[in-house]
Amino acid sequence: MKLKLLWFTTALTLAAQSAIGKINVVATTADFAAIAREIGGDKVQVTALAKPTEDPHFIDAKPGFISTLNRADVLIESGAGLEQGWLQPLLQGARNPKISGAAPGHVQGNAGVEMLGVPASLDRSRGDIHAEGNPHYLIDPMNAKIVAANIAEAFSKAEPKAYETYRTNLKVFQEKIDARMVEWEKQLAPHKGASLVAYHDSWPYFAQRFGLKIEMFLEPKPGIPPTPSHVASLIQKMREQNVRVILVDAYVSRRQADSLASKTGAVTVPVSHFPGGVKGTEGGYIQLVDYLVNSISQALASAK
C-alpha cells in the first residue's frame, strides 16, 4: 500500500514537472543560483546544491544530489575547480548527457572571465591553489555580468522559444549592475587603497574591482588554518600598516578573527560570497553586493 502511494506520488511529481514545462536548473552554489533566477525568471526551476552558509570547497557528495542532477536540464558550476572535491562522482552517477562533458547544458561559469591567481607552476606546498586560478571570481559584479551571459546562452539553447525573455532579463540584469556599479564605486571611492584582512584568499576580484587591498589572511596558506606564529606576524603587520578591518566568511569560526580584532583594535565584518550567507542578503546577488559594499565601507569609515 505504502509502496503504491510512493509510486503514485512519484508519478505525480514527474507529471507536475513536465506540465509546468520549466527548465530544471541546478547550480553548485547559491550565487550561481541567484543569477540563474534573474535570467530565467519564471521559466526556470533553480536548485542550489551547496547551502549559502556552507564552505563551498567541502560539500558532501550526497546520493540525493545524484537524483537532482539526473533530472537537470542545465548545470552551472564554477569551472575553476571550486567543486573538485565533490562534483565529479555526482556527475558520474547522474548519467545525464544534457549536463555532462561539453554538453551545452553544462555551464562553466568562468568562461570568458579573466582569472586571477593562475599559478605559474603547480606546487601543493604553497597550499590549496587551484590550477585554474582563484575560483572566487563571481564576487566582482563585472564578472557577474559575464556569468549571467553564459547562463543566458545555456538557457537559450535549452529552450530556444524563450530566447527573447532571457535576452531581456540579461539586459535588465546587466543594466542594473551597471547602474549599481556607479553607486558602489562612489561608496568605496573614499577608501581607495585601503588594506583589509580576510580569513581566506577569496577576495582578489572584489579588491581589484574596488581598488582595495585584501592581501593579508588569517590562513598562512590557502586551506591551512591559522597558526600562532602566523597570527603573531599578522598582528605586527596590521599594527604597522594600521589595518583595522577583518572580513570573516559566514562559514568560518569567528573565534580567531575576534581574538585578532581585540588584539589589534580592528572591527570584524561578517561577509559571504553567497546570497543568504549572511542575514539580509537573501534577496539575490545585487542585494549581496549592496550589503558587502555598505558593511565594508562603514567598517573602513569607522576604523579610520
Next chain:
Amino acid sequence: MKRNLVLVFCLTASAIKAQPTNELDALKRQLQEATEKFDRSLQEHRKIIDDLNLRLQHMQAAQTNGVRDQGLVTSAATNTVEADQSRLTSAATGLRLGTRSAYMDIGLVGTFAAGSSTASDIEGGTQLGGHDPNQRGFTVQGVEATFSGAVDPYFRGMANVLFSIDAGGESFLELEEAYLETISLPGNLQVRGGQFFTEFGRHNPTHPHAWWFVDTPLVNGRFLGPDGLRNPGARVSWLMPTPFYSELSLAVQNSHGETAASFRSSGHVHDDETDEEVPLAFRHADNDRGLKHVDDLLFAPRYAISFEVTDAQTLLLGASAAFGPNSRGGDNGGNTDTQIYGIDFTWKWKPAKHQAGFPFVMWQTEAMWRKYDVGEFDWAGEEEGQIIDVGTGAPALLPGETLDDYRFYTQLLYGFKPRWVAGLRFDYVKGEQGDYERLNLTVDGDALGRDLERTERWRLSPNLTWFPTEFSKLRLQYNYDDRKGIGEDHSVWLQFEFILGAHAAHQF
C-alpha cells in the same frame, strides 16, 4: 630578403678569390656567423607567426561561438578574448597535469602503518585484511596508483593498481580495479565492465585510503576476503526515477580466484596458505566444480536509497546480496553454494554552517548473514595434516551441511573540529556451531574445538585522525581483540598517508 642575402653571398664569394688565406679564413668565419644569425632570426619569426596565427584562430572561434554573435553579450565578448589569450600564454609556459588539463587524471596514494600488538599471529589472525598493518614495526599498507578519465564520448575509464610489501618482505602488485563505464546510456542505465570491487555494502567497494579506520572490519575480512570481494565481470545499474535517490544494480562476476573468498577460493591471498592452518569447515577447498553454467558465476544485486532527513541530516540505506558456488563441495562433487546477505545503514549529520566540512557526525553500520554449503568430506583420502575422529579412531568423515554465520560492525565518527576526527568501531562476528564442530576431532594429536575461522570474536577500536590537509593524514588507533579459544589482544597502530597528483573526490 632571402634572395638578396644569397646575392650578397655570391658577390662575396667571387671577391675573396684574390684575397690572401688569413683574410679568407676571416671571411669564412663571418659567412658562417651570418648564416647562423639568419637561421636564428628565421626561426624566431616563424615562432611569432605561428603564435599570432594561433591567437587569431582562438579569437575568431571565441567571437563566432554560440549565441554571443547574436548580440546576447556585450561586455563579455571582449573579456572572453582577453581571457583566452591569457590562457594561451599560460598554457605555453609549461606542462600542466591536473584535473581537466590532460586526458587522464593520475594520482598516487601511499599508506603506511607503524605499531605493535600482543598477538603472535597478526597477519590473518588479529588483522584479517590484506592491507591491514600486518607485523610489529612498519607495514606498507599499500601504494595505489589511480588513473582515470573519459575514454571517448561513450565511455569513462579507471584503473587502480596497488603496490605493496607483505609481512615477509615480499613485494607484490595487485590490479584492484580497471574498468570502463558507459557515460550516456538511455533509460538511466549505466554499464561497467572490467575488474572491479563488488558493490556489497559500504566498506567493500571503498579503497583503503578512504577508510575511517586503519584496518578492514572483521565481518568484511571473514565474508568478503582479505582484499575485499572483487573480480572481473560486468555490472548494470539503474537510477530509478524517484524524487529521492534510489538505485538498483546487479553485478555478474567470476566466482573464482583469491579475491572471491566465500566462493570458489580458499580465501587466502598472496599464496601464504600454510600447511599447519586448519582450513575453514575443517576441509579443503579443493573440490571446485568449475564454471559449467551461467549460475556458476557470482551474482551480486544491490538496492540503495537515500533521504535528506532534515537540512543537516542524510540517511543512506542499502541491501546487498552475493550468490555463487563455493569450492567446498566435498568428495561427492556436490554443488555447494554460498549466499551472503547484507544490510547497511549510514547516517550523517553536518550542520548548514560548516568550515572545511567540520563538524560532522557519521554513524555507519553493516550487518551480514552468510549461508555456506559444505559437502561431505572424508579425511581418509588425504595424506597430509590428517584430521582424526577420536570416536572412531579413524580419519574423520565430515558431514555435508549448511553453515550459518552472522556478523556486523558499527562505527561512529565525530569530526569535532576542523581537521580532527575521533572514531569508535565495534566489530562482532559469530558462526552457528556446525555438526562438524561437535565431533571429537584431533590434528597431530591436538584436539580441535570450534572452527577458528567461524568462531565468535569481537573487537573494539577507538581512533583519532588528523588531516593536515585533504592530501595527507595521520591516524592513531587502538584495537582490543577478544577471540574465543585464543584470548585477548591489544594492538596500537599509527597510520600515515600521502596523496600526490589528482585526488579523486570522495563518495558519500
